[in-house]
Amino acid sequence: MGLGSFWRREPQQRTAGxxxxxxIAGELWDSYTESLAWRLFTLPLGxxxxxxxxxxxxxxxxxxxxxxxxxxxxxxxxxLPSRRLPWPALFEDYRSFTAMTALAFRDxxxxxxxxxxxxxxxxxxxxEQLDTRxxxxxxFADEPPGRDADDALDLMDWVRQLAEADREVRxxxxxxxxxxxxxxxxxxxxELLVGGDENWPxxxxxxxxxxxxxxxxxxxxxxxxxxxxxxxxxASIEVDGRMVDRGSPAYAHAMVNADPDFRxxxxxxxxLAQALNQDRLTIEYSILEIDAEQRIRLHxxxxxxxxxxPAPITHELSPADDANGPATDPxxxxxxxxxxxxxxxxxxxxxxxxxxxxxxxGNAPIIVLAADTPDGYTMQSYxxxxxxxxxxxxxxxxxxxxxxxxxxxxxxxYGLPTANCSGHDFSAEKxxxxxxxxxxHNALRTPRLWVATPRRTCLTAVPYDLDERQRMIFQHxxxxxxxxxxxxxxxxxxGAFLLEHGRIAGFVEDVDLxxxx
Numbered sequence: 131m132g133l134g135s136f137w138r139r140e141p142q143q144r145t146a147g148x149x150x151x152x153x154i155a156g157e158l159w160d161s162y163t164e165s166l167a168w169r170l171f172t173l174p175l176g177x178x179x180x181x182x183x184x185x186x187x188x189x190x191x192x193x194x195x196x197x198x199x200x201x202x203x204x205x206x207x208x209x210l211p212s213r214r215l216p217w218p219a220l221f222e223d224y225r226s227f228t229a230m231t232a233l234a235f236r237d238x239x240x241x242x243x244x245x246x247x248x249x250x251x252x253x254x255x256x257x258e259q260l261d262t263r264x265x266x267x268x269x270f271a272d273e274p275p276g277r278d279a280d281d282a283l284d285l286m287d288w289v290r291q292l293a294e295a296d297r298e299v300r301x302x303x304x305x306x307x308x309x310x311x312x313x314x315x316x317x318x319x320x321e322l323l324v325g326g327d328e329n330w331p332x333x334x335x336x337x338x339x340x341x342x343x344x345x346x347x348x349x350x351x352x353x354x355x356x357x358x359x360x361x362x363x364x365a366s367i368e369v370d371g372r373m374v375d376r377g378s379p380a381y382a383h384a385m386v387n388a389d390p391d392f393r394x395x396x397x398x399x400x401x402l403a404q405a406l407n408q409d410r411l412t413i414e415y416s417i418l419e420i421d422a423e424q425r426i427r428l429h430x431x432x433x434x435x436x437x438x439x440p441a442p443i444t445h446e447l448s449p450a451d452d453a454n455g456p457a458t459d460p461x462x463x464x465x466x467x468x469x470x471x472x473x474x475x476x477x478x479x480x481x482x483x484x485x486x487x488x489x490x491x492g493n494a495p496i497i498v499l500a501a502d503t504p505d506g507y508t509m510q511s512y513x514x515x516x517x518x519x520x521x522x523x524x525x526x527x528x529x530x531x532x533x534x535x536x537x538x539x540x541x542x543x544y545g546l547p548t549a550n551c552s553g554h555d556f557s558a559e560k561x562x563x564x565x566x567x568x569x570x571h572n573a574l575r576t577p578r579l580w581v582a583t584p585r586r587t588c589l590t591a592v593p594y595d596l597d598e599r600q601r602m603i604f605q606h607x608x609x610x611x612x613x614x615x616x617x618x619x620x621x622x623x624x625g626a627f628l629l630e631h632g633r634i635a636g637f638v639e640d641v642d643l644x645x646x647x
Contacts (some may be wrong), residue, residue, distance in 0.1 A: 150279045154288040155243060159236070161286045162244035163228040165264045165293040167578070170198060171224045171331060172300065173251075175366060177260060180250045181231075189231055192254075194643070196368040199229065202234055210238070217367070218334040218388055243282065264289045291553075291577040295631040297331075297565050304330045306524045307352035309338050310420055314428075320348050322390045336389040337415075349382050349415045362417060362429075379559040382415035420528055469499040469526040470507055471559050473583060473622050484509060487523055489562065490637035493535040495583070495623050497562070499526050507555065530556060531563050540573050543607075546600045549573050549591040558583035558622055564632030567591070571632060579629040580604065582641060583620040584612040594628065601645045608641040 150158075173179065173193045182188040187204040197219065201212035211234060215227050235241040249266025252259050267285075305328045312326045325339035341348040353362055365376040367384050374380040386392060386406075396403040405411050417429040441561040474481070486496040499522070500507040536557060539550045549570035551557050561565040561581050570579060570591040580593035581602070588611055594606050612624050626644060628636035638644055 131256070141635045148279045150243070150282055154279050154283065158282060158286050159232045159244055161290050163232045163267075164225065166231070166550055167221070167224040167228040168293045168297060169265055170228065171221055171334070172296075173260075174253065176254045176256075178252055178254055179260075179262075179265070180642045181235075181247050181265065182249075183235060183239050183246045184248075185553065187239050189234065191622075193375050194368070195366045198224075198227070200231060202238065202583075204239070218336050218390070221331040245282070245285070256461070259543075264292045291631065295568050295571065295577070296632060298631050299568065300565055301330055303354040303356070304328070306420065306528050307338060307354050309419060309524045310426060311350060311352045314418060314426065315339060315341050315348070315350070318348075319343060323395050324389060325350075333390070337385045338418075340389065340392050340395075341388065342402070345405075347386065347411045347413045349386060349413055350418055351376075351416075352418045352420065354420050354528070356420075356528065357538075362419075375521045376417075377415060378529065379413070382413045385415075386413060393589060400628050469522060469529065469555065470502065471497045471523075471530055471562060472500045472507065473511070473558050473586075474498050475622055490627060490634045492637050492638040493639040494627070497523070499523075527562065530559055531565050536560065536566065536575065537568055544603050546596070546603045547574050551589045551591075553587055555587065557587045557589045558585070560589055560629055561629070561634065567629055567632040571629075577631055578635075580607045580644065581626070581627040581629050582611075583622050584608050584624075585614075585621050587617075587619050591629075596645070598645070605644065 140387065169192055170179070170193075173191070175193055175195065177193045180188050181190040181191075186207075187202075189200060189202050190200045195217070197217040198215045199212070200215070202210035204210060208251045213227065213230065215223055232244075235244075235247070241247065245267045247266060249262035251262050251265075266610045292570040308326050308328050312322065315322055320341035320343045323340045323342055325337075325341075337349050338352045339348070341350070355362075362376075365381075366373045367381060367388075368374075369380050369384045388539070396406070402411075415431060417428045419429060473489060474486070474497075476495055478496065481496055481498075484498055486498045488496050490496050498509055511524050533556060536554050541548050541550070551560055551566065561583055567579070567581070570581075571577060574591065575595050576593045579591045580594055580596075581589065581591045583589050590604075590607060590611075592600070595605060608624060608626065612621060615621075621632070624641055625637055625638070625639040626641045627634050628638070
C-alpha cells in the first residue's frame with residue numbers, strides 16, 4: 131500500500147505529484163511540531179522521548195516534577211543547545227518549544243524532512259514503552275515518502291489526524307470531569323474560585339478545582355477512571371528542591387501557590403490573600419473519581435504526610451480502617467438512577483413520555499436513558515426536566531465508555547472493508563463512544579466513517595469514501611439487518627451516522643441516500 135492510500139486530500143490541495151518545495155517542507159515541519167507539542171504536553175511524569183535523524187544524533191525530552199527538559203546530543207559535538215520548560219506551562223509554550231526543536235534538527239543536524247526521524251518513548255522508572263505513532267516514521271508506511279509532495283502531505287495528514295483523534299478523546303474526558311466537579315461543588319455549597327472551564331488544553335494541570343467554604347480552601351482533582359484502574363497514577367511536584375507526592379500538605383500548597391488562575395483571584399480579593407498568608411485557611415485536598423462502578427466517589431486524605439503514597443481506589447476503605455490512606459465517601463448526586471444510554475428510533479411512539487436527547491441533527495435516533503435491572507436494561511420514569519441537568523447525560527456516557535471493551539471484527543466483504551462490533555448489549559450505542567470508535571478509524575485507516583446501527587446490538591462501520599460497488603454492498607447489509615427480526619433485536623434506524631475522528635458529525639436518515647447528490 132502506498133502512502134497516498136492512507137488519506138485523501140481535497141483536490142484543490144493536491145500538488146500533482148510535484149517535488150517537495152521549501153514551502154511544502156516548511157508546512158510539513160509545522161504540522162509535525164504541532165503533533166509533537168501535543169505528545170509532549172501529555173507526556174506522563176517520568177516519561178522520556180528520544181528523536182533521532184540517525185548517526186548517533188538525537189534530541190532527548192525528559193518530564194520530571196519540575197517541568198520538561200530538552201537537549202541535543204551528537205558524537206564529537208559539545209555545547210549543543212538545551213532548554214528547560216518550567217511547570218506549569220501554557221500549551222502555547224509547548225508549541226514554541228517544539229518549533230525550536232524543529233529548527234535545531236534542520237539547522238544543526240541538517241534534517242530536510244521530519245520523516246527522517248525515528249522515535250523511542252518510555253517511562254524511566256517502569257520501563258513501560260509509550261506510543262510513538264506520529265512522532266517517528268518507520269512504522270507508518272510500506273515505502274518512504276521520498277520527494278513526492280503528494281505522498282509527503284498525505285502522510286503528514288495522517289499524523290495530524292492521529293493527534294487530533296487523541297486530543298478529542300482526552301477533551302471528552304476533561305469535559306466530563308468539569309461538568310461533574312462543578313455539580314458536586316455546587317451541591318456541597320462551595321464557592322468556586324478556579325476550575326470548570328471546558329476549554330482545553332490551555333495550560334498544564336495544577337489542580338482541577340479550588341473552592342472556598344467558611345475557613346477552608348477546598349482543592350480537588352478529578353480522576354476519570356474509565357479504564358477501571360485499581361490505583362490512581364502517582365503525581366509528584368518539585369518543591370524547594372525535593373519531590374512531594376499527591377495528597378501531602380506540601381503537594382496541596384504547591385499546587386495552590388503555582389496555579390496562575392488562583393493568583394489572579396488573590397489579586398482581586400486581597401482579604402483572601404491575607405487569610406491565606408496568615409494561615410487562617412485550612413487547605414483540604416481530595417480526589418473526585420468517576421468510574422463505571424460508582425457514579426462518583428470522593429477520596430479525602432486523613433492524616434496525610436509529605437511521604438503519603440498515591441491514592442489507592444478502594445471503595446471499602448473508611449477513615450477508621452486506614453487512618454493514613456485516603457478516606458472514601460460517596461457523594462450524593464442529582465442522578466435519579468445509574469443511567470445507561472439507549473438509542474431509539476426518531477419516531478419512537480413514546481418519545482414524548484420520557485426525557486430524551488438527539489444523537490445527531492436531522493431525523494437521527496434519539497438517546498433515552500435506562501437502568502440495569504434484574505429483567506435487563508429498562509427505561510425508567512424520571513423528571514421530565516432531566517435534560518436541564520447537565521450531569522445526567524455525561525454520567526450515562528461515562529458509564530458507556532467505562533464498560534468492558536467490546537471485541538471488534540475486521541473483514542473485507544466483496545471488496546468492502548468493514549469493522550463490526552455486534553452481539554453485545556450496547557454495541558449500537560458504542561457509536562456514541564469516541565474511545566470505541568477510534569478503534570474502527572485506526573483499523574480502517576480513515577478519519578471519516580459511515581456507521582450503521584440498524585438494530586440493537588448491531589454496529590457496522592465502513593470507510594466514508596466508497597466506490598459504487600462498495601456503496602451498494604453497504605446499503606444491502608444495512609437493509610438486510612434492518613429487515614431481519616429473527617434475533618428479536620429492536621429496530622433503530624435504516625440510516626447511517628457520519629463519524630469524524632470518533633465523533634458523530636452528521637446523519638443520513640436512509641442508507642440508500644448515500645452517494646446521491
